[in-house]
Every structure is written in structure tokens, then in C-alpha cells.
Amino acid sequence: MEHQEDYTHYNFDAKYDLDRVPYWFYGAGHTAPGYPHKPLYEWNWVNHCNRGFRYAADKLSLPYSLGLDFRSYHGYELIRCGLPSAEVKKKRTEGFREGIKPILENFDELYRQSNEELMGYYKELKEIDVENSSWFELELVVEKLLALDQRMWEIHMYFNCGLGAVYCLFEDLCRELLNIDDKNPLFLKLLAGFDNKNLQVDKRVFGLSKRIKELGLVEAFSGNEKTEELFSKLEKSENGRQWLKEFKEFLWEDGWQSILFFEYEPSWIEDPTPAIITLRQFLKYDTYRPDEIRPKLEIERKQAEEEILSRVQPDQRSWFKILMNVAQKYSFQNEDHQYYNESYCFALMRYLLLKIGARLVKAGTMDQAEDIFFLVPEEIHKALADPEVYRVQHNVNNHRRQWEENRKIVPPPFWGTVGIEEAAKLLFEGKEPLLTKVSIGEFVPPRPELKADLLGLCGSSGVAEGPARVIMAAEFLGEVQPGDILVAPSTSGPWTAVFSLVKAVVIDRGGTLSHAAIVGREYGIPVVTNVIEGTTKIKTGQRIKVDANVGAVYILN
């Protein structure tokens, strides 16, 4: 194995890591070829995210899983799921009742408290005056950010694993008692009609577009100039300044939207262009109608709940209903948590780290503020110890050179001492719903009778036909036209607004509880997930037909 520079001690070493562990899968969903993590993100990821899993598995006393664990392969993620020994399994089984109970009895309140806890940290950190802090105070800020990242992952995984366990029981029972699975339209209706934080942010952006009209500023937005030019144009009029004031207030509250969740990428705070693109779309096309669609979805959901309950034996109804209600929250939480967890946390980390980076540049410790993302925490502390004297540019350079090399690597999909099928079985034995329901998605069974060009899973039911629009990254969302069918690798929080514009969505990777599926249901449009080769097979402008009910996509020309 060739040398890889140590960002962390979690670097993959085939000799030792495959000694007693039979497999490691390459997690292409988080680190696509060409996009390995940079050192700081990598360090936080392998130290905190997997510990979040272990925290959840231990707190919930899960008998079937120790949580996902990671190794870093040249900045790319390798994953496996730890399975408990017989002895641990026995202990965990004894503790499971008390471990899972709070989720069943008190989810809403626990979730509210956790979000409040995180928002408390964010509020405190947002107000830190980096420019006027002492170097030592900045060391403490760095430690606070690391602790925040750890806590965020703990909360994230606790709810994910806890609700996931409940959701899986519900899905199993629906299959056994009612003969419907989670791609059944009736089942999917149960998961829609819940407001979540990303939908609320979308609504606030729409509100800001209405303010543009009220203040007579539509003309200013009609061009395509860059955000800074638009802002300096708005600064010239009183109404323009008023709108900017409202927009900036909005950003300071809800602009902590990370575009990518797998790196510290600019949020709307740093570059509000994605929000401006959405605003221009709202002004140009009158397609946003959540107030018409959402109440309808809520009614449909209630009808579906009644329908499901009426099919359950009367003496089973009382506990089945509680099971259903908690399981429904899994879908809601999968979308809602992104705002409070990854999005806000990473945006805030980037915001503060860049400011610390700028201080280090000023002190002559390194060359660019962004270099801080090429340092691991120890190196940041080393720099902050005496920035006027120390230099860490050589650390940055080494890491950057290594990272550039890593970008050229295409990791093998799998490392193992067993076959890939056996390894997949072992991975899914951990019943980790994040893999099956959200990021990777379930296996799509072949259905040659449909004669479909692409086959996936039903994320949101319905049928639609229209021109395809292949979008590979959020920065290109401005190209989407009303009536398009969006085809993308996957979607996340900042993509939400585009769902009010398109007729249907097709994504390469994701399950029934992926962002695209959840938001598609809330906007009442068909979504097919997990087609794997959507963005490679479909070209922008091609007419396609989406029959989400059976998970089929047809290329018509």
C-alpha cells in the first residue's frame, strides 16, 4: 500500500484493518471520486461522526449494532458496521427496553429539547468576536467547535437510530398485517403533510420575494448580475436598503444553509447567491403554492391514517396507532434535523474558522484564510500558540499536495476477506436505517416486464412527463425551468425551493426517506430514487416519463 500522510490515526491499513474485520465498503455517497475530504473535515468526521453512532447504539442499548465505523482511505470514507458479541448482545437486550422507551413515549419533547440545546450553542458561537479575541480565547473557540461537532453527531445519531428502530418495526408490521410496504402510495401518504424547518425556510424566501414586489424592486432582480452588483444597486434606493436589511436579518437567522454536507462549503451567510437564484425564480415563475398543496396533504395523511387503522384488528389498534405516529416522525425528522444538525453546525464552523484563518494570515502564520481547512486540530492549536512566531504553511502545503493527489484516486468499491455479497449481508445486519432508507437506498429488484430505461424506488407517488434537466450541483439550480423533470445525483436542504418549480424528480442515490423523497411528498410531485445511472443515462432536454408508482423512468427520445 502506498504511503498516505496521516491526517488522523483512522487511516485505513489493509494489513491490520482486515485482520479480524471481514470487509470495508467505500462510502461513495459522502466522498465521491474526485471529492475526498480535506484534512480538517476528515479529522472531525472520523473522530466524531462514528462516535455519534456509538453513542446512539449505547444509549439506546441496541442489541444488533455497535454503530457504523469509518476508516479514511486517502480522504475517502470506508465504512463497516460493528456487530455486538454474544455477551454484549445479551447485555444490550436487557437494557433495550429502557433505552428505546423515551423515543416511543416522548419523542416530540426530547427532539425539541435537543434542538433547543443545539440552538443555544449556535447562538453563543455566532456572537463571538473573533477579531478582538486573544489567541488563547481562539484556542477555546476551536475546542468549542470540536465539542459542538461531537454533540451534534450524538444528537443526530440518537434520533436517527432510535426512530429508525421504530420505523422498521412499523414497516415490518405493515407488510405482515396489511400486506403493504413503504413504497405503497397509501404508506407514503402517511409520511407527508408535516411541516419541517427546511420548508419553513423556503416559505420565508418566498415571503422575501413578495417583499421585492411590494417594495417595487422587481426590475432590479430581472437581470443576471452577480450578487454583489445586485446588492450595490439595491443600496442606492431607500426601498432597496429596506429590503436588504430584511434579507440580512433573514440570513443571520436562517442563512446557515450548507450546500454540501461533506465539506465545510460556503453557506448563504458567506455567499447568498443560491438564495438570490431562488428569489429570481420565485419572481419569474408563479409556481410556489405550498398553502394550497400542504393542507390537502395533511387531510390525505389523516385519511390514510384512518384507512390503515381500520385495517388493523380492533384490539391491536391502540398500540399500532402509537407505533404509526412515532414512525411517521422518522420521515419528518430526517428532513427537519438537517437544519439543526449538519447544515447549521458546518456553516457556523466554516464561518468562525475562516475568521480565525484570517487572523492567522494577518499574523503571518499562513498564507490564506481557507488554508485552515487543510490543518487538523493539533496543527491549529500549534499555530494559535504563538502565531507571530510560528509558521504552519508547510503543514498546509503538505496536506494540500496530498489532497490534490487524493483527488486523482478512484477508490475500489470494497475491501474484504469475504465476497461482496457476504459483506453486504454483514453490513445490513446492523439494521442501520441511514443506509437503507436514506443515503444508499434499498436494492431495486429487476422488473423486465416494465421495459423501463431506468428502474428505482418510489419516493413520492404519481406520474409525470416532461423535459429532463440534469443538475449535478446546487450552484446550477438557476438553470431549472418550470415544468422540467429534475435529474440529480441526490438533493439536500438548499435544493428544497426547486421542488416547487419542477414536475418530478429522479435521483441516482437515496431511499424512501432521502431529502428528495420527503420534499417531493410535501410538494406533491412524483419522485423516483435510487436509479443509480440517472445522471449518466439521461441528457438535459430529453423528454422523459416518470411513473413513480412503480419506480420506472422512460426516456422518450
Added chain:
Amino acid sequence: MTVRYVIPFEEIGKDDFPIVGKKCANLGEMLSIGMPVVPGFALSVEAHKLFMEETGAAREIKEYLSGFPDGLSDLTQCQEVSKRIYQIIGSKEIPPVIKEQVRANYQVLCRKGGTDNLSVAVRSAGIVSHPGQYETFLNIIGESEVFDKIVKVWSSAFNVPSVAAVSKEGLSVADSPCIGVGVLPIIQSRAAGVVFTAHPTSGDRSQIVIEGSWGMGESVVSGAVTPDLFVIDKDSLEIREKVVGSKTVQLVCAEQGIVEEDVPEELRRSLCLTNEEVKKIAELAMSLERHFGMPQDAEWAVDSRSSFPDNIYYMQTRPQVAVADRKSAADKLIDLMLSRMLGS
């Protein structure tokens, strides 16, 4: 050191329920977190015990029950036993040490209320919550009346349901649990009722449901009227639903005690709460739920003699019963999960 048989609510917290009963412990806790609660005082469970021992009531009851060596066989027998125990307890005087402490505390309340004869409520407080099982007396004026009602609350530990429950367990009725008593100034309420921080039928935790009617809250609690119904969204505090109840009767204060009156026609058709009152009640209920960490079933009243927002009072709170169902459902669901895990 004198044993404290009487303790002001200000000195009580929720963990003191074995000492003063659930209701008093919760009232003390509510007071300590700044909820609008009328400050009163509690007679401890020890006070009830002392009364039973010192007056010989316990011994007399035991002797009487020895006439039923095989326990109580049916409801008629339970009624008979309960009636006799009421007579025994009713014939006893409260021991002077308790009387003195009650007197001193009642006088403090009177002074605060600016009157010599303050009207109070005398409420039962079991160690285990049994809503509605024991007696409560409203609009009680003057020291001797208060003493009389305290004894009546104590005897209600031996009312028919309690006697029946204890003998069904195979226990001796003589060992019936002693209970606490709460004494607090009465609120002349314009409207009163209950609030649930989870929807009582659907269990939806995102909604608050308020039921209210004219006069004192007991008419809502007992189900004597069809109350007004308000459904409030927790996140936005928006009122989602308002349903006017028929509210045919109301309970109002008489000279001593309370009486039922017809509600005038025009009031029956109007809501008993304003929007701002509804929201205030909901807000307070949410802080109760947050504090106790689970859905609450609480009683509130709107004082006719003060104005918004100082007119809203909370009379008691307890975990919402639906949560108990939820608890057993949770156990059932965990059984299912476990059997699947072990089966696979």
C-alpha cells in the same frame, strides 16, 4: 422539635408527594417555577395519621372491622362499612397540635387576603394520583368550617370506592392509606376548566386542547356541562379550532359552599374565553409540560376580580392519562421489537 403537620406551598416541591400528597406537591412545584398558583398550605399525611391514632379512630375502626373476618364480600357491605367509618371519624376532634398549626396558617392567608374570614378550598391530595376519588370542598369560610372539612376529606379516604379497592386487593380496610389535604384561597372564577398538552383523543403532541365553561371548574371536571373547546397549535400558538359548548349550568359561590345555577341563555352561546386568555392558558400549560417533561392535564381558572393577564390561575396539574396508555403501548411495542430481534 415540633413535627410540622402543616407546610406552606412555598416550601414544597414535586418530590415531596410522599409527605403532602401529589396535588399539594405539584402545587408547590408550580409555585416554585413561577406559575400563577394561589399560595396556600398543605396538611401532611402525618397529620392524618396522627389524627387517626391520637383520637382512637384507628383503633375503633380496627375493632369494628374485626366483625368481618373474611373481608368484605359485596358492594352493599362496602357501603355499610364505609358509612360506619365515616361516623367514627366524623365524631372525632382534630388534635390541638394540628389545629394550632392550621389556625396560624389560615390566619396568614386571611391577612394576605385582607379579611378575617377568607373563603378557601379544602382539597384532598393522595400520595398516588386518583383524580376525583377523594372529597374536595369549595368556598369554605371560617376556621371551624375549615376544621370540619379537613376531617371530612380525611374520612373520604374510606369512601366506598376506596374501601372496595382496598378489600379487593385482599388488604384490611384499616390499612387504607392516609392522605394529604390542601387548603388554598378560593378563586371566584368567571370561567374555568381543564387543559391537556396533548390531544386527549388522538394523542397528538403538537396540539393543546382547552375545555372551559362558566363559573367554577368542577362542572367541567365532573362532566356536568358540555364545555367550550379550543384546539391550539403548540408551535405557533394559533387557535386552530373553537367549538361553543352548550354550558347549561354553572357552579357559583353561595354563602358557604357552592350552588349550581342555570347559565343565562345569551352566555351559553358565547365562548367563555377571549383569544388572549386562550393563548395565555396554552402558554402556561406548555411551560408546565416542559418543566415536568411530559404531557400534562391541568386545571385553570379565570379570576373575575382581576384583569388580563393577571386573571389566569392554575389550580393543579398531573401527567396526562393518555400517557399512561402510551406507556403500556410502548411496553407492548418493545416486546414486539425484542421478540423479533431474538427470533432472528
